[in-house]
Amino acid sequence: MRYADIYQSWQDDPEGFWMKQAQAIDWVTPPTRALNDSRAPLYEWFTDAQVNTCYNAVDRHVENGRADHTAIIYDSPITGTVAHITYAELLNRVASLAGALRDKGVGLGDRVIIYMPMVPDALTAMLACTRIGAIHSVVFGGFAAHELAVRIDDATPKAIIAASCGLEPNRVVAYKPLLDGAIAQAKHKPDFTIILQRDQLPCDLTPGYDFDWHAVQDGVTPADCVPVSGDHPAYILYTSGTTGAPKGVVRPTAGHLVALHWTMKNFYNVDPGDVFWAASDVGWVVGHSYICYAPLIHGNTTVVFEGKPVGTPDAGTFWRVIQDHKVRSFFTAPTAFRAIKREDPEGLLIKDYDISSLRALYLAGERADPDTIIWAQNVMQVPVYDHWWQTESGFPMVGNPAGIEALPVKIGSPTVAMPGYDIRILADDGSEMPAGELGSIAIKLPLPPGTLPTLWQAEDRFVKSYLTTFPGYYETGDAGLLDAEGYLYVMARTDDVINVAGHRLSTGAMEEILANHPDVAECAVIGVSDALKGQLPMGFVCTNSGTSRSDDEIVADCIRMVRESIGPVAAFKLVAVVNRLPKTRSGKILRRTMVSIADNTDFKMPATIDDPAILDEIRDSLRPLGYGG
Numbered sequence: 160m161r162y163a164d165i166y167q168s169w170q171d172d173p174e175g176f177w178m179k180q181a182q183a184i185d186w187v188t189p190p191t192r193a194l195n196d197s198r199a200p201l202y203e204w205f206t207d208a209q210v211n212t213c214y215n216a217v218d219r220h221v222e223n224g225r226a227d228h229t230a231i232i233y234d235s236p237i238t239g240t241v242a243h244i245t246y247a248e249l250l251n252r253v254a255s256l257a258g259a260l261r262d263k264g265v266g267l268g269d270r271v272i273i274y275m276p277m278v279p280d281a282l283t284a285m286l287a288c289t290r291i292g293a294i295h296s297v298v299f300g301g302f303a304a305h306e307l308a309v310r311i312d313d314a315t316p317k318a319i320i321a322a323s324c325g326l327e328p329n330r331v332v333a334y335k336p337l338l339d340g341a342i343a344q345a346k347h348k349p350d351f352t353i354i355l356q357r358d359q360l361p362c363d364l365t366p367g368y369d370f371d372w373h374a375v376q377d378g379v380t381p382a383d384c385v386p387v388s389g390d391h392p393a394y395i396l397y398t399s400g401t402t403g404a405p406k407g408v409v410r411p412t413a414g415h416l417v418a419l420h421w422t423m424k425n426f427y428n429v430d431p432g433d434v435f436w437a438a439s440d441v442g443w444v445v446g447h448s449y450i451c452y453a454p455l456i457h458g459n460t461t462v463v464f465e466g467k468p469v470g471t472p473d474a475g476t477f478w479r480v481i482q483d484h485k486v487r488s489f490f491t492a493p494t495a496f497r498a499i500k501r502e503d504p505e506g507l508l509i510k511d512y513d514i515s516s517l518r519a520l521y522l523a524g525e526r527a528d529p530d531t532i533i534w535a536q537n538v539m540q541v542p543v544y545d546h547w548w549q550t551e552s553g554f555p556m557v558g559n560p561a562g563i564e565a566l567p568v569k570i571g572s573p574t575v576a577m578p579g580y581d582i583r584i585l586a587d588d589g590s591e592m593p594a595g596e597l598g599s600i601a602i603k604l605p606l607p608p609g610t611l612p613t614l615w616q617a618e619d620r621f622v623k624s625y626l627t628t629f630p631g632y633y634e635t636g637d638a639g640l641l642d643a644e645g646y647l648y649v650m651a652r653t654d655d656v657i658n659v660a661g662h663r664l665s666t667g668a669m670e671e672i673l674a675n676h677p678d679v680a681e682c683a684v685i686g687v688s689d690a691l692k693g694q695l696p697m698g699f700v701c702t703n704s705g706t707s708r709s710d711d712e713i714v715a716d717c718i719r720m721v722r723e724s725i726g727p728v729a730a731f732k733l734v735a736v737v738n739r740l741p742k743t744r745s746g747k748i749l750r751r752t753m754v755s756i757a758d759n760t761d762f763k764m765p766a767t768i769d770d771p772a773i774l775d776e777i778r779d780s781l782r783p784l785g786y787g788g
């Protein structure tokens with residue numbers, strides 16, 4: 160069948176389509192129906208089924224004769240380690256940790272926060288939670304104590320599983336002080352922690368509260384898989400919204416299993432047994448779906464890579480990993496390729512490696528710029544597929560369905576809608592835009608299985624954030640257009656979310672931090688273009704008159720405060736001190752105009768601007784930072 164036939168078969172009978180895909184999953188009690196629309200426009204899938212995620216990702220492969228097949232390859236150029244973990248070994252590890260969690264009182268529906276670097280034990284921890292029906296929430300290691308504290312208070316976890324440290328190329332990141340700081344800051348106090356001690360920086364453990372990863376598992380009876388209902392949350396993953404409070408995206412168990420399994424062959428074009436590599440981090444949705452769950456559910460080998468595209472040790476590291484582990488399909492963010500291209504513009508390092516195992520490169524997480532796509536095509540000599548999705552969807556919404564049929568690539572477009580997604584471009588009044596015209600990208604409800612049914616304990620916010628602007632549709636927060644052949648072009652965000660090196664960040668959250676500086680009277684944060692990271696945050700602060708501190712001191716404070724509060728991943732290093740901010744007559748800060756000035760692109764003078772002369776002041780303040788033309 161061709162892509163168009165498959166998409167049509169889904170459109171004709173969505174219920175039948177998803178029930179058929181559900182046959183790839185091992186159920187305790189199979190679903191009798193797919194969609195539950197009893198609370199429309201809030202939809203759920205496979206609610207009458209009973210199933211276990213971990214069983215489908217691990218146990219069933221062991222039971223089906225693939226115990227000795229490699230489940231995980233851990234490749235850490237930072238520590239010089241390569242390790243292979245079979246499905247049987249993974250099962251032992253997961254069941255043992257799950258047993259320890261169970262013995263310490265963690266059960267069905269309890270939350271567990273996981274704060275770990277890119278080590279295979281992070282996957283063990285995720286799977287151990289889903290094994291016993293506990294709901295994990297992984298927090299990216301590049302977030303600081305405050306962000307962790309916010310998530311502790313929202314998820315109210317019974318336990319936290321962490322490592323003693325993470326390893327960045329230039330430094331060892333001590334996790335324990337961040338963890339202790341977060342627990343101290345949070346109102347909610349978890350019952351206990353489990354700490355994986357790493358040789359590079361072991362930490363002190365508080366007796367009776369912090370338990371060593373290995374010691375806590377001593378003599379434990381391994382835990383069996385606990386069946387959960389299809390709509391039980393497998394995990395919560397926090398993502399940036401417009402305000403400082405992150406959104407707790409809920410991932411429903413059954414839909415997650417069904418949808419992820421479907422993507423591995425139809426989209427990423429791998430068969431069970433093939434090696435699949437997503438060079439991302441378990442702290443992001445890409446890591447959840449395509450480092451941990453989907454490859455394991457589908458019976459692939461997944462690569463856990465602890466390194467960076469450059470500097471660990473050089474810009475050839477990706478080629479080495481592809482060669483050494485015979486990677487079949489490879490997924491990363493465009494920024495990683497921009498980093499490699501910057502270090503090795505001619506792509507000379509690839510000549511030292513044999514990457515003939517590779518069938519295609521998949522890019523997502525941010526806009527894939529044409530230069531990067533063309534460079535990757537030329538250097539790697541494989542098809543390069545851009546695809547578009549978000550934390551909320553959990554799997555590709557738009558892409559090139561290479562496992563069904565490789566459609567012609569149009570550079571600049573992530574290609575076409577996947578089954579399950581009816582993508583529309585809407586005007587502000589909700590009417591549909593004609594082909595080729597820009598509008599808000601929305602998806603006709605219901606969203607497919609595996610997508611978020613709600614936000615964690617925030618149904619009102621879910622409805623307000625996603626379902627209210629365009630009744631009957633899910634609002635993606637992205638703007639773009641569809642061409643006459645149904646190819647989507649994603650152009651920009653419609654909100655204040657920015658994308659820094661494939662990491663989704665909230666400028667609103669940064670503004671809240673800057674506004675707390677005692678010498679800052681007013682502030683704004685925007686995302687400006689950056690050749691490597693796509694976007695970088697840039698702060699503008701107006702200082703209080705009469706402050707005794709110099710502008711340089713205030714700028715340094717602002718940079719430090721954002722780093723200490725959100726974390727180094729925010730890459731917040733650009734701050735301009737200005738006398739006033741450009742505003743409309745009603746007092747709204749003209750952030751988009753400021754972005755145009757910083758990027759030195761054309762813009763239309765806003766009709767409602769209060770005082771156009773401020774724009775020249777803004778441009779002047781940007782020049783020392785290398786922006787504004």
Ligand code: COA
Pocket residue numbers: 276299300301302325327328332438439440443445467468469491492494495498523524659660661662691692726727728729730
């Ligand atoms: N734990 C602690 N700190 C972390 C971290 C982690 N897991 N991840 C990043 N950081 C820190 C970095 O050390 C850096 O700190 P610094 O300001 O002290 O140098 C800062 O956060 C920014 O990190 P990063 O975004 O990685 O930038 P970089 O300049 O170190 O590297 C790239 C640039 C392009 C190589 C890097 O961003 C990259 O590999 N991007 C791929 C993106 C990706 O996989 N995205 C996932 C979505 S698919």
Ligand code: AMP
Pocket residue numbers: 398444522523524525526527545546547548549550551573635636637649651652658661662663
């Ligand atoms: P995240 O939830 O962190 O995965 O970020 C999702 C957001 O990243 C999307 O809403 C887009 O703004 C952006 N994004 C992801 N993939 C793409 C892509 N292929 N092209 C353009 N933007 C993308």
